Amino acid sequence: MTQDSNKENLGDKFKKTQVxxxxxxxxxxxxxxKQRVLVTLNNVFLHLHPVRLPKHAxxxxxxxxxxxxxxxxxxxxxxxxxxxxxxxxxTVEYAYGDVIDLQEQVPLGIMREVHRxxxxxxxxxxxxxxxxxxxxxxxxxxxxxxxxxGVILLVLTMLMSFTGYLLPWxxxxxxAITVGSNMAGATPFLGAAGPGAxxxxxxxxxxxxxxxxxxxxxxxxxxxxxxALLRFYVLHCIGxxxxxxxxxxxxxxxxxxxxxISGPT
Amino acid sequence: MSTDxxxxxxxxxxxxxxxxxxxxxxxxxxSAFAAVIGGYGALLLRYLFPNVLFEPKxxxxxxxxxxxxxxxxxxxxxxxxxxxxxxxSEKIYALSTVCTHLGCTPNWMPSxxxxxxxxxxxxxxxxxxxxxxxxxxxxxxxxxxxNDEGEIVIDKTRKFQQEKGxxxxxxxxxxx
Numbered sequence: 379m380t381q382d383s384n385k386e387n388l389g390d391k392f393k394k395t396q397v398x399x400x401x402x403x404x405x406x407x408x409x410x411x412k413q414r415v416l417v418t419l420n421n422v423f424l425h426l427h428p429v430r431l432p433k434h435a436x437x438x439x440x441x442x443x444x445x446x447x448x449x450x451x452x453x454x455x456x457x458x459x460x461x462x463x464x465x466x467x468x469t470v471e472y473a474y475g476d477v478i479d480l481q482e483q484v485p486l487g488i489m490r491e492v493h494r495x496x497x498x499x500x501x502x503x504x505x506x507x508x509x510x511x512x513x514x515x516x517x518x519x520x521x522x523x524x525x526x527x528g529v530i531l532l533v534l535t536m537l538m539s540f541t542g543y544l545l546p547w548x549x550x551x552x553x554a555i556t557v558g559s560n561m562a563g564a565t566p567f568l569g570a571a572g573p574g575a576x577x578x579x580x581x582x583x584x585x586x587x588x589x590x591x592x593x594x595x596x597x598x599x600x601x602x603x604x605x606a607l608l609r610f611y612v613l614h615c616i617g618x619x620x621x622x623x624x625x626x627x628x629x630x631x632x633x634x635x636x637x638x639i640s641g642p643t
Numbered sequence: 644m645s646t647d648x649x650x651x652x653x654x655x656x657x658x659x660x661x662x663x664x665x666x667x668x669x670x671x672x673x674s675a676f677a678a679v680i681g682g683y684g685a686l687l688l689r690y691l692f693p694n695v696l697f698e699p700k701x702x703x704x705x706x707x708x709x710x711x712x713x714x715x716x717x718x719x720x721x722x723x724x725x726x727x728x729x730x731x732s733e734k735i736y737a738l739s740t741v742c743t744h745l746g747c748t749p750n751w752m753p754s755x756x757x758x759x760x761x762x763x764x765x766x767x768x769x770x771x772x773x774x775x776x777x778x779x780x781x782x783x784x785x786x787x788x789x790n791d792e793g794e795i796v797i798d799k800t801r802k803f804q805q806e807k808g809x810x811x812x813x814x815x816x817x818x819x
Contacts, residue, residue: 553747553762556745556746556747557745557746557747557762560745560746587800589692589696590692594691594692595688595691595692598691598693599696599698600696600698601698601725603698604697
């Protein structure tokens, strides 16, 4: 088709093979604008990205890249988190020792620190991302629903932080979660120490007591012990990441569908 | 052998559903679906509350009164049950080891005769009354009594709060 088609290079030859064309749905040589669009649309990973970007959207000064950095840090946390799970056992007997073991004895013991510092960093980047979105007015219609999704993602990030806090099973962890979970005990009607809980009773039988309230559901016990460690571990490693990923998918998709990154008006 | 002649036959028409019964069946179907999902939700909620807890009992025997020295705070049951047993010149009472600020466990400081919480510095007298730090109210006391063998029995499911005037309740102390 082109003038120099008779001296095509090795890459072009490879792109014509069945292997390449089977894997990449937009096969062949990419020449037209339509084909370039199709490369993005026909790829599951690329199709999350817009085909074209407004110039301001790539300005670091405008976006700070905080949303992208939050996602990057999330990926770092996923990888390091999975690696930590190879050594960490969420039991009262082993948890603290395994964390020390991870730092002192396991090769590349920095993995735990990377996870920990990334966790701190993610809270910071998510917060800065929210600040940027607020300052550029990007929460305004048509993006108001994506702001709501973003707030949910912030809460989920906090819950990831909170559940991860308990896992080292040191004094700081236990008492921090004791203090934090006592707030759940003060939930109106649902917490044993909360207002209205004593109203939910028939005669002497209390329905909301220390073994049947919101705090108990969280801790799996009356105090921060074995049950709490296991529940927090499962939530931290499986439950919350699953939920956070679903909201992330919707969040990224809505950024595009609501007209891409907002621009200066 | 007949091919698709039934389509135009008159009895075929009675099989089609009219609007009213379609809506009725939709309502029944969705109600059943909602009920099943709701039921699973309730089961899931119940699943979070196990029937057996591998925790120390809420009620326990704490020996006979003569094992406790007048004027001293016993830490015998602090770790297992979260209770200090205090004997003064008049009575014996069981103090909760849960700080009334945010739920940490204070330490008994014998030299200063006070309970001091390591988390935020709340201080309590031997009676449980708060006097320093952020704690908003005194430590709670538990129900205390004697069984037929003359042993002290402490029931943590009944608590007595000073600010509600419950410490005068005879079940909240033992006369020494």
